[in-house]
Amino acid sequence: MPIDPSISDADLMVRVQRRDESALALLYDRFGKAAYSVAYHVLQNSTLAEEATQDAFLKVWTQAHLWDANRGKPSTWLLTITRFTAIDRLRVENRRTAAHAVDLDDVLYTLGSVAPMDEPTWADERLAKSLLNRLSPEQRQVLELAYFRDMSHSEMAEHLAIPLGTIKGRVRAALHKLRDLWAEQTEDSAT
Amino acid sequence: MHMNDGLDPGTGRNGDDPLHDDLAAFSLGAADSSESADIESLLAERPDLRAEAARFAAQATVLLSDVPRRQPPPDLKARILAAAHASHEAHDPTSSIVPLPQPARASSNLRSTLLWLTSTAAVVLLALSLYMFGEVNALRSERANLESLRSDLTQQVNSMYADLAMAVDLVMQNQSRRVELMSDDGEMRAMVVLQPEMHEAVIVTHDLPALTPDQTYQLWLIGPDGAVSTGMFNTDPEGDMTKVFKVAQPWDRVSALGISVEPRGGSDAPTSKPLAVGEL
Numbered sequence: 001m002p003i004d005p006s007i008s009d010a011d012l013m014v015r016v017q018r019r020d021e022s023a024l025a026l027l028y029d030r031f032g033k034a035a036y037s038v039a040y041h042v043l044q045n046s047t048l049a050e051e052a053t054q055d056a057f058l059k060v061w062t063q064a065h066l067w068d069a070n071r072g073k074p075s076t077w078l079l080t081i082t083r084f085t086a087i088d089r090l091r092v093e094n095r096r097t098a099a100h101a102v103d104l105d106d107v108l109y110t111l112g113s114v115a116p117m118d119e120p121t122w123a124d125e126r127l128a129k130s131l132l133n134r135l136s137p138e139q140r141q142v143l144e145l146a147y148f149r150d151m152s153h154s155e156m157a158e159h160l161a162i163p164l165g166t167i168k169g170r171v172r173a174a175l176h177k178l179r180d181l182w183a184e185q186t187e188d189s190a191t
Numbered sequence: 192m193h194m195n196d197g198l199d200p201g202t203g204r205n206g207d208d209p210l211h212d213d214l215a216a217f218s219l220g221a222a223d224s225s226e227s228a229d230i231e232s233l234l235a236e237r238p239d240l241r242a243e244a245a246r247f248a249a250q251a252t253v254l255l256s257d258v259p260r261r262q263p264p265p266d267l268k269a270r271i272l273a274a275a276h277a278s279h280e281a282h283d284p285t286s287s288i289v290p291l292p293q294p295a296r297a298s299s300n301l302r303s304t305l306l307w308l309t310s311t312a313a314v315v316l317l318a319l320s321l322y323m324f325g326e327v328n329a330l331r332s333e334r335a336n337l338e339s340l341r342s343d344l345t346q347q348v349n350s351m352y353a354d355l356a357m358a359v360d361l362v363m364q365n366q367s368r369r370v371e372l373m374s375d376d377g378e379m380r381a382m383v384v385l386q387p388e389m390h391e392a393v394i395v396t397h398d399l400p401a402l403t404p405d406q407t408y409q410l411w412l413i414g415p416d417g418a419v420s421t422g423m424f425n426t427d428p429e430g431d432m433t434k435v436f437k438v439a440q441p442w443d444r445v446s447a448l449g450i451s452v453e454p455r456g457g458s459d460a461p462t463s464k465p466l467a468v469g470e471l
Contacts (some may be wrong), residue, residue, distance in 0.1 A: 024275055028268050038255055038264035050264060054271050061275045072249075079255045114345035128256035147254050153216050153224050168212035171327070175215050178250045 013074040017064040021094050024061055031075050032057075035082040042086035043093070052089045056082035087150045130179045139174035146171060214240060218247035370448055372469035380467035381450060387442045391435050392421075396450075399430035399466070405455045410436060411465070413447040422455045445471055 003015065003022055007171070015023030040049035059081055060067075067077050132140060141169055145151040145159065153171075157164040216222040217230045234241045283380040366388065372381040380399055394410060402408065407425060411418040419440065426432040438445075449465035 021272060021276060025268065025272055028271060032263055032268060032271075033260060034255075034258075036267065037258045037261045040261050041258045046264075049261075050267055050270075053263065053267060054274060057271045058274055058278060062278055076252050076255070080252065083255065084216045084220075128253045132253060132257050143219070143251065143254060146216065146219040147251055148258075150220070152221050153226075153374045156221070165209075165212075168209070168216060171219065171221065172212045172215035172247075175218075175250050178253060179246065182250070 009074045010069050013064065013067055013069070016061065017067070023152070024057070027060070027078070028057060029076070031078050031191050034075070036078060038079050038082045039086040042083060043090055043149075048089055048093065052086040053082060055089075056085040059085065083147070090150055127185065131178060131185070134181055135174055135177055139177065140172060142167060142170045210240075211243070214244045216246045218244045219251050368471070370469040370471055372448055372450060372467035374467045383448050383467075383469065385438070385442060390438050392438055393433065393435050394424070396424075396426055396430060396432045399426050399450075400429065401430065402426075402452065405465075406452055407455050407457060408466075409451055409453045409457050409461070411449045411451065411461060412438065412440065412445045413449055413468075414440070414444045415446075416444070418449065418461050420457065420459070423453070442471070447471060 003012070003020075003026055005026070007026070012023050012027055012030075018067075019136060036049055036053045039052040039056070040046065042090050043052060044047050056078065060078055067074065102120075135143075141160075142156060150184070151159060153164055153167050157167045160167070162170075213222060213226050213230055217227060222230060230244075234244060367384055367386045370383040370385065371379050374380050374384065378399070381394055381396040383392050383394045396408075399408065402425065407423045409423050410421050412421050413419075421438060422433050422434075422436045424432055447468055447470045449461070449468045451461040451463050451465045453462055
């Protein structure tokens, strides 16, 4: 049965869960570019990014039953899987041992099982960018290094020549500030 | 866990909260492995901290929106769908839609391995499918060739049986005649067995020279009207052959038989000196 192009993302994921290949095609149409962009941002290599994107969509396809509408938007779930897949690939390419590497599936499993992945909901990309722009450059830098460069606390401290405790506090402060900004935005919208 | 060892004026916070510092790092996947084990143990016992870490992770997803957009290659979609299709084919469609129970926490590495295996298996299956598709097509083509060859061989064998039956019939006739066709060096190169009342004859050759691909042997009936072709033939590698010929004219108008080498497709009249000749 043809898919209504206006189908919601959540309903589209339900079709994917039912092994509807046309739904997967539409999911790619909607988020393929974003997923590839995330993979490329992590890997900085087009070939590796293509492979990671393909692996991520295959994970979504084969593990679609793990997605739960109560735990977040399909786009966030897909892009999170893409980021983790790309970082796994980055570790392979860099031949990194598990000296610091945290099992990302463990993180996803632990966090994804207790609360929505996208609370608050970053539906508005421009809004998200405006919030990020209100972080200090130092805060954005540590988030970028942690989130996309797979750097641990210790590695960031060494890379930036900053005390470890400062790095830790900066990461947490950045996340708290994002939360505060979001709450502020939500209150402004409500009034 | 590490204790906070500094203050970051740029953040506006004093950072004096090592527990939440480590939670924040863990939620981004940035905790050191030594910290992670401690955090995971703690999260297993503290639902409030798990919720806090999940909120950190949720806030971090905003970073996904800020990634510079890049256009993927046009064929990436087709590759993904092909791999998904191959994966789909390999799965039981009824079992694949049944939600699996959440695995035990301790089996997360297994989950990771299974995910990797599943995606790798899909890619391998796709490659295998493409390879098998090519192999099946090659086998189909080969089978068609073999069927054609079998049909040709069957026709040849049936023709040989018919010729042999006719030859036996002719030879067994009391009125049959044998005509030996001799070469210039006095060697018998062929024998024709005919029955004057019948319009068939059998020719049996022996040790005829090999022909080139563009040549054929031609048998001639020689009489008052000159040489009349009664058919073409080729031999096996040893120069041997047995064949039945239809004879259109009465035998009493034939005075001799001759074999010549002619261009492939035959000639209206002999174009070379007869290789062997026999008089009736």
